[in-house]
Amino acid sequence: MPTIKISHLYKTYAGSDGEGTDALEDISLEIRDGEFVCVVGPSGCGKSTLLEIVAGLLKHDSGSVTLDGVPVNGTSRDIGVVFQSPSLYPWRTVARNIALGMEFSRVPKAEQEKRLKKYIELMNLKGFENKYPGQLSGGMRQRAGIARALVMDPKVILMDEPFSAVDHLTRCTLQDELVRIRQEEKKTVLFITHDLNEAVYLADRVILLSPRPGRIQEEYTVSTPSPRSRGDEYLNHLAARIMADINRGSREEAPEYSI
Ligand SMILES: Nc1ncnc2c1ncn2[C@@H]1O[C@H](COP(=O)(O)OP(=O)(O)OP(=O)(O)O)[C@@H](O)[C@H]1O
Ligand SMILES: [Mg+2]
Numbered sequence: 001m002p003t004i005k006i007s008h009l010y011k012t013y014a015g016s017d018g019e020g021t022d023a024l025e026d027i028s029l030e031i032r033d034g035e036f037v038c039v040v041g042p043s044g045c046g047k048s049t050l051l052e053i054v055a056g057l058l059k060h061d062s063g064s065v066t067l068d069g070v071p072v073n074g075t076s077r078d079i080g081v082v083f084q085s086p087s088l089y090p091w092r093t094v095a096r097n098i099a100l101g102m103e104f105s106r107v108p109k110a111e112q113e114k115r116l117k118k119y120i121e122l123m124n125l126k127g128f129e130n131k132y133p134g135q136l137s138g139g140m141r142q143r144a145g146i147a148r149a150l151v152m153d154p155k156v157i158l159m160d161e162p163f164s165a166v167d168h169l170t171r172c173t174l175q176d177e178l179v180r181i182r183q184e185e186k187k188t189v190l191f192i193t194h195d196l197n198e199a200v201y202l203a204d205r206v207i208l209l210s211p212r213p214g215r216i217q218e219e220y221t222v223s224t225p226s227p228r229s230r231g232d233e234y235l236n237h238l239a240a241r242i243m244a245d246i247n248r249g250s251r252e253e254a255p256e257y258s259i
Pocket of ligand 2: 047048049084160
């Protein structure tokens with residue numbers, strides 16, 4: 001049974017002027033247990049919308065989303081979300097922000113501290129536990145957002161361009177950490193990125209959405225076994241092919257879009 005099943009999903013945002021914005025059109029996608037799926041596509045094509053619907057944060061108009069056969073109606077402890085811009089509470093320290101979900105779920109204090117220590121180290125935030133979000137760089141805030149999701153040990157991780165504000169070297173390290181976490185802890189991952197090299201390096205499957213309204217334009221299976229090497233010829237070739245398909249899709253539908 002697939003972990004996430006999205007069937008014929010449509011979403012239109014209502015506009016104040018009566019003109020709606022069609023964001024998603026007839027999206028059907030199954031993500032199997034333990035699979036790593038990357039979603040790419042031009043800016044504004046509906047990627048974040050899709051992720052928010054799967055996370056149970058946004059209502060769709062028609063179609064369905066199920067997690068292990070159960071309709072997604074609101075947020076769930078089984079689904080961890082890393083947002084495009086991490087919304088940390090400015091009045092809470094980094095540690096208290098990361099621990100937020102554990103506090104809500106009444107995880108015992110000792111266990112909270114154990115997990116905090118692990119993810120603060122993993123996300124390279126040691127020494128910044130007691131700082132406030134306003135005292136961090138953009139990349140550090142993003143890493144705190146990632147820690148906040150992982151610390152809950154969710155079955156499914158939804159990530160919306162989680163590494164976009166992280167410097168290149170840290171980005172490579174975090175990518176490898178994610179590959180390791182996913183393999184060791186058997187996570188199912190839905191990952192949005194603008195970076196096609198990142199997509200092919202990480203994913204089992206890459207889904208290309210068309211310019212808005214987002215429809216599934218293409219699907220690519222990345223068969224290279226893990227661990228993969230950066231600069232692998234096949235992966236480079238695949239990234240170039242996806243770029244060509246994006247350009248083709250944009251030319252056919254909306255020339256003003258860029259990735
Ligand atoms: N709350 C909202 N109200 C109205 N329209 C919205 C809202 N959120 C998004 N949209 C519109 O829906 C479309 C899809 O937006 P979305 O944020 O899902 O795109 P995206 O693919 O994530 O883009 P990016 O790559 O730039 O992050 C855009 O045209 C956007 O203007
Ligand atoms: Mg987005």
